[in-house]
Amino acid sequence: xxxxxxxxxxxxxxxxxxxxxxxxxxxxxxxxxxxxxxxxxxxxxxxxxxxxxxxxxxxxxxxxxxxxxxxxxxxxxxxxxxxxxxxxxxxxxxxxxxxxxxxxxxxxxxxxxxxxxxxxxxxxxxxxxxxxxxxxxxxxxxxxxxxxxxxxxxxxxxxxxxxxxxxxxxxxxxxxxxxxxxxxxxxxxxxxxxxxxxxxxxxxxxxxxxxxxxxxxxxxxxxxxxxxxxxxxxxxxxxxxxxxxxxxxxxxxxxxxxxxxxxxxxxxxxxxxxx
Amino acid sequence: xxxxxxxxxxxxxxxxxxxxxxxxxxxxxxxxxxxxxxxxxxxxxxxxxxxxxxxxxxxxxxxxxxxxxxxxxxxxxxxxxxxxxxxxxxxxxxxxxxxxxxxxxxxxxxxxxxxxxxxxxxxxxxxxxxxxxxxxxxxxxxxxxxxxxxxxxxxxxxxxxxxxxxxxxxxxxxxxxxxxxxxxxxxxxxxxxxxxxxxxxxxxxxxxxxxxxxxxxxxxxxxxxxxxxxxxxxxxxxxxxxxxxxxxxxxxxxxxxxxxxxxxxxxxxxxxxxxxxxxxxxxxxxxxxxxxxxxxxxxxxxxxxxxxxxxxxxxxx
Amino acid sequence: xxxxxxxxxxxxxxxxxxxxxxxxxxxxxxxxxxxxxxxxxxxxxxxxxxxxxxxxxxxxxxxxxxxxxxxxxxxxxxxxxxxxxxxxxxxxxxxxxxxxxxxxxxxxxxxxxxxxxxxxxxxxxxxxxxxxxxxxxxxxxxxxxxxxxxxxxxxxxxxxxxxxxxxxxxxxxxxxxxxxxxxxxxxxxxxxxxxxxxxxxxxxxxxxxxxxxxxxxxxxxxxxxxxxxxxxxxxxxxxxxxxxxxxxxxxxxxxxxxxxxxxxxxxxxxxxxxxxxxxxxxxxxxxxxxxxxxxxxxxxxxxxxxxxxxxxxxxxxxxxxxxxxxxxxxxxxxxxxxxxxxxxxxxxxxxxxxxxxx
Numbered sequence: 046x047x048x049x050x051x052x053x054x055x056x057x058x059x060x061x062x063x064x065x066x067x068x069x070x071x072x073x074x075x076x077x078x079x080x081x082x083x084x085x086x087x088x089x090x091x092x093x094x095x096x097x098x099x100x101x102x103x104x105x106x107x108x109x110x111x112x113x114x115x116x117x118x119x120x121x122x123x124x125x126x127x128x129x130x131x132x133x134x135x136x137x138x139x140x141x142x143x144x145x146x147x148x149x150x151x152x153x154x155x156x157x158x159x160x161x162x163x164x165x166x167x168x169x170x171x172x173x174x175x176x177x178x179x180x181x182x183x184x185x186x187x188x189x190x191x192x193x194x195x196x197x198x199x200x201x202x203x204x205x206x207x208x209x210x211x212x213x214x215x216x217x218x219x220x221x222x223x224x225x226x227x228x229x230x231x232x233x234x235x236x237x238x239x240x241x242x243x244x245x246x247x248x249x250x251x252x253x254x255x256x257x258x259x260x261x262x263x264x265x266x267x268x269x270x271x272x273x274x275x276x277x278x279x280x281x282x283x284x285x286x287x288x289x290x291x292x293x294x295x296x297x298x299x300x301x302x303x304x305x306x307x308x309x310x311x312x313x314x315x316x317x318x319x320x
Numbered sequence: 321x322x323x324x325x326x327x328x329x330x331x332x333x334x335x336x337x338x339x340x341x342x343x344x345x346x347x348x349x350x351x352x353x354x355x356x357x358x359x360x361x362x363x364x365x366x367x368x369x370x371x372x373x374x375x376x377x378x379x380x381x382x383x384x385x386x387x388x389x390x391x392x393x394x395x396x397x398x399x400x401x402x403x404x405x406x407x408x409x410x411x412x413x414x415x416x417x418x419x420x421x422x423x424x425x426x427x428x429x430x431x432x433x434x435x436x437x438x439x440x441x442x443x444x445x446x447x448x449x450x451x452x453x454x455x456x457x458x459x460x461x462x463x464x465x466x467x468x469x470x471x472x473x474x475x476x477x478x479x480x481x482x483x484x485x486x487x488x489x490x491x492x493x494x495x496x497x498x499x500x501x502x503x504x505x506x507x508x509x510x511x512x513x514x515x516x517x518x519x520x521x522x523x524x525x526x527x528x529x530x531x532x533x534x535x536x537x538x539x540x541x542x543x544x545x546x547x548x549x550x551x552x553x554x555x556x557x558x559x560x561x562x563x564x565x566x567x568x569x570x571x572x573x574x575x576x577x578x579x580x581x582x583x584x585x586x587x588x589x590x591x592x593x594x595x596x597x598x599x600x601x602x603x604x605x606x607x608x609x610x611x612x613x614x615x616x617x618x619x620x621x622x623x624x625x626x627x628x629x630x631x632x633x634x635x636x637x
Numbered sequence: 638x639x640x641x642x643x644x645x646x647x648x649x650x651x652x653x654x655x656x657x658x659x660x661x662x663x664x665x666x667x668x669x670x671x672x673x674x675x676x677x678x679x680x681x682x683x684x685x686x687x688x689x690x691x692x693x694x695x696x697x698x699x700x701x702x703x704x705x706x707x708x709x710x711x712x713x714x715x716x717x718x719x720x721x722x723x724x725x726x727x728x729x730x731x732x733x734x735x736x737x738x739x740x741x742x743x744x745x746x747x748x749x750x751x752x753x754x755x756x757x758x759x760x761x762x763x764x765x766x767x768x769x770x771x772x773x774x775x776x777x778x779x780x781x782x783x784x785x786x787x788x789x790x791x792x793x794x795x796x797x798x799x800x801x802x803x804x805x806x807x808x809x810x811x812x813x814x815x816x817x818x819x820x821x822x823x824x825x826x827x828x829x830x831x832x833x834x835x836x837x838x839x840x841x842x843x844x845x846x847x848x849x850x851x852x853x854x855x856x857x858x859x860x861x862x863x864x865x866x867x868x869x870x871x872x873x874x875x876x877x878x879x880x881x882x883x884x885x886x887x888x889x890x891x892x893x894x895x896x897x898x899x900x901x902x903x904x905x906x907x908x909x910x911x912x913x914x915x916x917x918x919x920x921x922x923x924x925x926x927x928x929x930x931x932x933x934x935x936x937x938x939x940x941x942x943x944x945x946x947x948x949x950x951x952x953x954x955x956x957x958x959x960x961x962x963x964x965x966x967x968x969x970x971x972x973x974x975x976x977x978x979x980x981x982x983x984x985x986x987x988x989x990x991x992x993x994x995x
Contacts, residue, residue: 118861142863154861156854158919159847167851171863173844177872183656183839191843192650199650234863371768421971427768428713429974432914435907436966443960447953564779564903567772575768605787614776618761621773625764 066093075124084110086294097271099285106291108274117141143171147236149227157216168233221252241273329598349483351589352490356545357566358581360538366514367534370430374437376563383546383555388449407539415531456550486548568617588613686819694830697928700912702880708918710873711853716774717909719781722901723751724882725889729800744886748879755878785898799897822891917976926977
């Protein structure tokens with residue numbers, strides 16, 4: 046974690062740099078409610094290409110609902126979402142994947158009966174096209190496609206250092222590894238925007254350090270834009286370029302980690318109470 | 321042709337209202353019985369998350385036991401409590417032999433186990449009491465067999481007294497059950513189990529006691545259903561087809577809703593009868609009652625996936 | 638020491654994704670095929686063909702079809718019997734309309750009819766789930782059997798209301814009808830079953846298999862990783878019903894020889910479901926193990942009293958049979974809820990590690 050802190054320290058002009066970057070996604074005045082319960086009220090923010098954007102806030106602030114809106118699982122009653130410069134119509138989650146939005150989940154949502162390898166291969170579902178008749182006979186295009194995607198998946202397995210559990214059913218893996226497999230599955234979708242919902246929840250310090258390293262590597266090596274929800278403030282402040290703070294479904298602050306840390310609303314709503 | 325199918329049946333309903341009333345009454349009576357069987361399902365599902373396929377066969381089994389005991393020379397007054405005792409023993413052995421070892425298994429495994437119970441009961445019942453059709457001991461139980469004749473609209477409607485008895489018994493049973501669930505400690509425990517197993521266990525509710533109790537109540541419901549249905553149609557394992565009728569009722573009313581089971585049961589009973597009389601027999605060669613409830617429930621569910629009484633489902637991740 | 642996986646290194650993804658990456662598995666399957674294609678035909682009696690071998694193969698195939706839907710894709714179906722009926726009636730009508738048609742062509746074509754019907758009744762699965770869907774599949778069960786009874790065109794307006802298989806031959810050998818030899822019919826069934834099983838293995842280990850299993854394990858997550866639930870569920874319904882339909886065609890044409898609508902009623906559906914569950918959901922091998930058990934059990938139970946010399950009349954025996962099957966199902970579920978296939982997996986594991994316990 047120290048290494049990360051120095052990383053950040055050597056980039057004093059991070060804010061200036063992000064300002065010049067291109068906008069990847071923008072949410073404008075989005076509101077979402079279930080029956081009478083308002084989950085999100087009139088939230089607007091943007092995510093720039095190549096940055097790590099953190100979404101924080103106390104429990105029930107609407108963070109996960111926000112991610113669900115971004116990847117098309119929930120449809121907001123009001124507001125617009127602009128993806129890569131174009132206003133997005135109402136889409137289904139699998140369409141979000143083919144547009145380049147992948148995510149992981151707060152409670153691990155892996156396919157428990159399948160092996161690690163199959164789970165990650167499932168992440169390539171939208172990329173695989175072979176006809177069912179070739180599949181039936183394991184022949185020609187089907188076989189070539191299977192091998193081609195297997196190579197990509199093996200690269201991800203190497204990258205995340207999970208070679209040893211390739212054949213293990215994920216239901217049998219410890220929690221920390223399951224989180225890592227989930228990240229691998231999201232990476233297999235080759236996303237432009239990666240949504241991480243509490244990637245470090247329930248981890249010990251060592252696992253958190255590993256996970257932080259992977260997130261930074263993904264961001265820097267693949268240039269993937271990352272939006273993450275996290276409760277560990279140390280991690281958030283170290284990893285993220287900019288932070289948006291939600292409370293009771295409303296946005297109360299937005300800015301660099303330093304700005305947010307100093308914001309009185311945030312301290313009142315969240316940090317001040319928590320510490 | 322279109323007129324015959326789309327309009328003429330309704331014209332007939334209005335033109336011969338007394339016959340239409342008769343049809344509705346008949347449908348209502350069988351609907352009440354479907355509702356009773358569905359109620360047995362709902363109780364067991366609520367308290368243990370088990371989709372009890374054996375509920376229908378318990379109806380037949382209890383009726384068969386009652387008739388069988390009577391034919392062995394035991395008077396009706398004694399045969400009823402004895403049958404209840406058999407149902408209690410059944411509930412106990414189901415809990416001990418099947419449910420307890422299978423606790424925490426996936427739903428489908430428990431469902432299969434209840435099909436196993438179904439087969440076992442069929443084989444056992446036929447082995448002990450024989451497989452041939454029997455007559456329910458209606459008179460010995462003091463169920464009146466005459467009929468009322470009403471004369472509305474200048475026609476006449478025939479209402480059999482045993483059907484009236486059936487409906488009355490069903491209403492009493494349902495009211496008693498609702499009071500039991502609502503007012504007693506045991507009833508509250510059953511509802512608590514239905515909401516959350518582990519939470520209920522952690523406040524000291526005994527799983528096995530409740531399960532035996534619930535299966536016994538389901539057995540009592542089965543016996544009542546068996547008596548009144550047996551009085552109408554005789555007692556044999558052919559009765560199990562009525563058990564399947566309870567399934568679309570559950571689809572319509574929801575697996576966990578007592579009121580859903582009652583309303584759904586009556587609705588299905590009446591609608592299937594009307595469809596059979598006005599459309600099934602004239603146009604489709606009859607016997608549509610086997611599938612109509614299922615297709616009907618399916619269509620309703622397509623437009624309301626949560627069923628008639630369910631709350632809107634919000635999916636979470 | 639025989640079953641060692643150590644030392645078999647893969648140098649390419651092709652080799653790693655081969656049908657049998659471990660060579661002992663390959664020899665095992667070779668042995669079973671040898672048994673099925675050479676040893677049984679040489680030794681089995683007519684009774685064994687009719688009462689054991691052919692039923693085992695046909696039921697196993699039907700259970701395989703159901704397993705793709707229920708075991709792989711997680712959609713519980715109680716309508717298998719009716720879909721077998723669709724396959725059987727479609728084959729029958731095809732053979733009536735074009736009598737000179739090759740029976741295998743007819744059976745494989747009729748699979749498409751049951752696949753289409755399966756997809757139609759699978760559409761509700763996009764809206765409803767779990768037990769509600771299971772009940773919905775009963776709609777197919779009851780409606781289709783009713784249709785088999787009432788739609789006289791299906792059984793060529795026979796007075797009996799039943800379909801009867803006419804004699805037909807392939808390459809000059811009589812394969813269906815009363816004069817066909819049991820051994821010939823056995824070979825016909827065996828070839829079809831081998832082929833379909835191989836195709837099923839290919840489908841379940843590839844892209845479609847992963848889509849199905851993902852839908853089964855967690856449908857919401859599957860949708861969020863980009864799997865179209867509609868495609869996954871409907872292909873599972875189609876493939877499953879196709880295989881089940883083929884099994885139905887085989888059932889009537891190579892085994893029963895004639896069929897009334899009630900053959901396809903709910904007991905058949907349950908029998909197939911038992912086989913799939915006792916064999917093991919989500920397994921190919923399990924269907925065969927389950928079928929062997931369910932088919933052989935009544936045959937063995939029937940033999941016991943006569944060998945022991947106890948006189949039992951046939952009705953009692955039948956009731957006893959039903960009772961024992963029910964009890965055995967419960968016993969099996971308690972002993973190994975994941976089915977016979979899991980038993981095999983455990984034994985295989987033990988062999989690989991032998992003589993060490995871990």
